[in-house]
Amino acid sequence: MHSRLILRSLARLALLGAAALCGSSVWLAPSACAQQIQFGLTPAAHHGHVQLLSDNVQVIAGAPHVVQLWFRVEDGFHINSHAPLDQLLIPTRLQLKLADGVKVIGETYPAGSSFRLQMGSGELMSVYQGRFPVSVRLVAPRGESTLTGVLHYQACGAASCYPPQSLAVRVALSGQ
């Protein structure tokens, strides 16, 4: 009985994930991209489905400068954009700390891409998938400093969702 539940649910999630990955608009008809269907859990590259890619950035010291912080959403998952279409959904938001002589002026988020649930009437959502940047306008001191903060987000797969998460952000700045 245990294996039946696990296989049924995993097969379901694998099909949904594969359908989403290959962009099929046909519910449960992923045959055109069957090579992407994998039964079993997708190995998690990291806890929480989102990873910070930027770790060291060079900036012009003492003047307003735009730094792009890059993040990556794990394949098969998406997070809401900064401006989700449904007010019940949790927007992605970068919260930076004022410390280490770094003055943050503001953040700019990219527009989300359209994502439609591959079930029922297919609710349309604005999401980030794969790599996405958040642009931070800041003034950094000369020499080495650190930009710290938290990325708030909420991740879903094609047929299930995870609780809201917070990813620690820590990026070394080199002010020239």
Added chain:
Amino acid sequence: MAKTMLGEVAPNFTLVDLHGNKVSLSDYKGHPVVLNFWATYCPPCKLEMPWFQELANEYKSKGLVVLGVDQDDGMAVKDVAAAAQKIGVTYPILMPNGDVSKSYQLGDYIPDTFYIDKSGRIVDQTVGAHSRDEMEADIQKTIESGGE
């Protein structure tokens, strides 16, 4: 993912609904029950819920009861109620309690749904959203299980 509880007796619980009333699973002894864990931030959950409402109406004469257990962390009752209204469900929505999540051995994602027969046993358990047809098949199986 959630551990399977197929064949086990569904753990009893007492939670508070959106109107402040205490609701226990044991209140529905002798009824087939669908217990659905959901959250306002979960689009697949919100896709399933109107189907659960339709099926609750359709199988009401068979004694079917649908209960939704909200999994939002720290959300006000009025906000959960507003979300339930927007989604279009009128079946009981119960406010979260970590003990219930623990006793049902929930994994870290939702939706998670338990189909409990008239004898109180879990006859099916699904994780992730499923189609309306699959949900109806599970409900029919639940109604037919557990004796008269």
